[in-house]
Amino acid sequence: MAFDHRKYVAFTPVAKTDRRWPDKVITTAPRFCAVDLRDGNQALVKPMSVAQKQRMFDLLVKLGFKEIEIGFPAASQPDFDFCRKLIEEDRIPDDVHIQVLTQARPELIERTYDALKGARKAIVHVYNSTSTVQREQVFGMDREGVKDIAVNGARIVKANAAKYPDTEWTFQYSPESFTGTELDYAADVIDAVNDVWRPDQGQPVVINLPATVEMATPNVFADQIEWICDNVRYREHISISVHTHNDRGCAVAAAELAVMAGADRVEGTLMGNGERTGNMDLVTMAMNLYSQGVDPTLDLSGMAEITDVVEACTEISTHPRHPYAGELVFTAFSGSHQDAIRKCLARRAEGESWHVAYLPIDPHDLGRRYEEVVRINSQSGKGGVAYVLERDYNISLPRWLQIEFSKLVQREAETNGGEIDSLTIHRLFEDRYLKVAKDWELRSYDLHRDDEGVNAVVSIGAESDPITLKGHGLGAVEAVSAALEEKYGVTLAVEAYDEFALGEGTNANALACIRVTVGGQHCSAAALAEDTTSATLQALFSAVSQVVEAGRRDGATSKTSAEAGA
Numbered sequence: 001m002a003f004d005h006r007k008y009v010a011f012t013p014v015a016k017t018d019r020r021w022p023d024k025v026i027t028t029a030p031r032f033c034a035v036d037l038r039d040g041n042q043a044l045v046k047p048m049s050v051a052q053k054q055r056m057f058d059l060l061v062k063l064g065f066k067e068i069e070i071g072f073p074a075a076s077q078p079d080f081d082f083c084r085k086l087i088e089e090d091r092i093p094d095d096v097h098i099q100v101l102t103q104a105r106p107e108l109i110e111r112t113y114d115a116l117k118g119a120r121k122a123i124v125h126v127y128n129s130t131s132t133v134q135r136e137q138v139f140g141m142d143r144e145g146v147k148d149i150a151v152n153g154a155r156i157v158k159a160n161a162a163k164y165p166d167t168e169w170t171f172q173y174s175p176e177s178f179t180g181t182e183l184d185y186a187a188d189v190i191d192a193v194n195d196v197w198r199p200d201q202g203q204p205v206v207i208n209l210p211a212t213v214e215m216a217t218p219n220v221f222a223d224q225i226e227w228i229c230d231n232v233r234y235r236e237h238i239s240i241s242v243h244t245h246n247d248r249g250c251a252v253a254a255a256e257l258a259v260m261a262g263a264d265r266v267e268g269t270l271m272g273n274g275e276r277t278g279n280m281d282l283v284t285m286a287m288n289l290y291s292q293g294v295d296p297t298l299d300l301s302g303m304a305e306i307t308d309v310v311e312a313c314t315e316i317s318t319h320p321r322h323p324y325a326g327e328l329v330f331t332a333f334s335g336s337h338q339d340a341i342r343k344c345l346a347r348r349a350e351g352e353s354w355h356v357a358y359l360p361i362d363p364h365d366l367g368r369r370y371e372e373v374v375r376i377n378s379q380s381g382k383g384g385v386a387y388v389l390e391r392d393y394n395i396s397l398p399r400w401l402q403i404e405f406s407k408l409v410q411r412e413a414e415t416n417g418g419e420i421d422s423l424t425i426h427r428l429f430e431d432r433y434l435k436v437a438k439d440w441e442l443r444s445y446d447l448h449r450d451d452e453g454v455n456a457v458v459s460i461g462a463e464s465d466p467i468t469l470k471g472h473g474l475g476a477v478e479a480v481s482a483a484l485e486e487k488y489g490v491t492l493a494v495e496a497y498d499e500f501a502l503g504e505g506t507n508a509n510a511l512a513c514i515r516v517t518v519g520g521q522h523c524s525a526a527a528l529a530e531d532t533t534s535a536t537l538q539a540l541f542s543a544v545s546q547v548v549e550a551g552r553r554d555g556a557t558s559k560t561s562a563e564a565g566a
C-alpha cells in the first residue's frame with residue numbers, strides 16, 4: 001500500500017503535571033496583531049500591490065487593530081516603498097503601531113530601520129529558526145550557534161533603534177518554528193535575547209511564539225505556551241504573543257487555548273489567508289469571543305466590507321461556509337433547524353440575551369438579514385415554508401395547512417432539484433389554495449341570526465349571472481354549508497377552520513383557511529378578503545368547488561366516452 005502512515009512520527013507531548021490552562025475561561029480579548037500585509041502577503045500567488053496594501057491597511061485600521069505588521073521592508077522594494085508611503089504620507093493613526101519583520105541578519109536589520117525612519121511607533125520584529133530540524137538541516141548549527149544568531153540580531157536591533165530616539169520602539173523576537181523547538185532551549189534563546197533588550201529596564205518587548213507549522217493538537221500548543229510563561233525570565237516585563245498556522249486545521253483553537261495558557265497577544269490574518277493552509281483567522285477568533293459575551297475590541301459589524309476587501313486584495317474568494325463570514329453560514333435548509341429557528345425568533349423579545357437554536361450569533365450583528373436564515377429546498381419542512389410565507393408575505397398558516405402545503409413545496413423542490421425561492425413558494429400557495437374557480441366567486445352575503453341560528457343568503461358566480469344559495473345552521477359556516485349541500489346534493493363536513501387578521505403590507509385584512517370533506521373527499525382552500533366573513537365563505541366555496549368541478553369534469557368525460565362508444 002502506497003499510503004503508509006508508518007512514514008510519520010507522533011509528536012511527543014509536553015510532560016506537564018501542573019497544567020492550569022484547561023480550567024481557564026477567556027474573559028478579555030488578547031491584543032490582536034494583523035499580519036495580512038506580511039505573512040498573508042508572502043503566501044499569495046500575486047503579492048499585493050501598493051494600492052492593495054493601502055486598502056487592506058485602511059480596513060485594518062477601521063476595524064480597530066492597533067498593531068499591524070505591514071511587511072518585510074528589507075526583503076522587497078514594494079514592501080519598503082509601502083512602509084515609506086505610510087510614514088511620509090502620515091497615514092498611520094497615532095495609536096497604531098506598525099510592525100515590520102526582518103531576519104536576524106545585519107544588512108537586513110539596517111535596511112529595516114531605513115524603512116522606518118520617521119515612524120511614531122514601530123515594532124521591529126526579528127526572527128530566526130530554532131527547531132531541531134532547522135538547526136540540523138537548514139542552518140547546520142548547534143544550539144549555541146543558532147542562539148548566537150538571535151542574540152546578534154537582538155544587539156543590532158537595539159543599536160539601530162538607539163539612532164532614532166524620536167520613535168517609540170517595541171522589539172519583538174520570534175523563535176521561528178517554535179513548536180518544533182525543545183522547550184528548555186526555546187526558553188534559553190528567549191532569555192538570551194531579553195538579556196540584550198532588558199525589558200525589565202523599560203524596553204517594550206514582545207516574545208512571539210509561532211506554530212510556524214502546526215504539528216500537534218491544540219492542547220499540546222497550550223502546554224508549550226504555559227511552560228514558556230512559567231519558565232522564561234522577565235515574564236512580568238514582556239508580552240507573550242502567539243502566531244499559529246492552520247496546517248492541521250486548528251489554528252484558531254490553538255490560539256484560544258494559548259490565551260487560556262497565558263498568551264497576551266495573538267497574531268493572525270483576516271479570514272485566515274497565509275502560508276499553506278493559512279494563518280490563524282482573526283475574524284473567527286474575534287467573533288468566537290464576541291459570541292461568548294466578550295468584547296473582541298474589533299468592530300467586525302461590516303462583514304460584507306471585510307470580505308470584499310480581503311477578496312480584492314488577496315484574490316481569494318471566501319468559502320460559503322467560512323465561519324461568520326461565508327454566504328451560507330446563517331442559512332438553514334433543513335426542516336428541523338428551520339422549525340427551531342422560527343420558534344426561537346418568534347419568542348425572542350428585543351433586548352434579551354441571544355438564545356436561538358442553530359444561530360450562534362445574531363446575523364444582524366454582522367449586517368446580515370434574517371431573510372437569509374431560512375432557505376427552502378427538498379430538505380426543508382413545514383417550519384421553514386411557514387417562516388418564508390410569514391416573513392415575506394405576512395401570511396400565517398395553521399399547523400394543519402403548514403403540514404399539507406409543505407408537502408407540495410417539497411414535491412416541487414424534489415422535481416426541480418434545487419432551492420425554491422420565496423416568490424415561487426407564494427405562487428404555489430396562490431395556485432393551490434387561493435385561486436377562485438370561475439362561477440365560485442363570492443358576490444354578496446346576508447347573514448341573519450334569530451333564536452334558532454343563522455339564516456344565510458349568499459350569492460356567488462359571474463357578476464352578470466350570479467346564483468343565490470340559501471341555508472340555515474347554528475353558525476355562518478354551517479348555514480352556508482347547508483345551502484351548498486342542498487344545491488349540489490353532497491354531504492359536507494368542516495374538518496378544520498382557521499382565520500387570521502393580517503398585519504400591514506397586504507391588500508387584504510383577513511385570511512381564512514378551511515379543510516372540508518365533500519362526499520367523502522378531502523379538500524382544502526384559503527382565501528384573502530377585506531373581512532373575515534368574506535374570507536371564510538370564499539375559502540369554503542373554493543374548497544367545495546374543487547370536488548364539485550372535478551365531479552362535473554368526470555361526468556363530462558364519461559358522457560363524452562359514452563357518446564363516442566355509441
Ligand SMILES: CC(=O)SCCNC(=O)CCNC(=O)[C@H](O)C(C)(C)COP(=O)(O)OP(=O)(O)OC[C@H]1O[C@@H](n2cnc3c(N)ncnc32)[C@H](O)[C@@H]1OP(=O)(O)O
Nearest residue numbers: 042072074075076103104105127128129138139149176212
Ligand atoms: C515563517 C516565516 O514566515 S518567516 C518569513 C519568511 N518570509 C520571507 O522569506 C519573505 C521575504 N524573504 C525574502 O524575500 C528573502 O528571503 C530575503 C530577501 C529576505 C533574503 O533573501 P536571500 O538573501 O536570498 O536569502 P534567503 O532567504 O534564501 O536566506 C537564506 C539564508 O539566510 C539565512 N537565514 C534565513 N533566515 C534567517 C534568519 N531569520 N536570520 C538569520 N539568517 C537567516 C539562511 O541560513 C541562509 O543562509 P546561507 O545563505 O548562508 O545558506
Ligand SMILES: CC(C)C(=O)C(=O)O
Nearest residue numbers: 127174176210212243
Ligand atoms: C516570523 C514568524 C512569526 C512566522 O511568520 C512564522 O513562524 O510563521
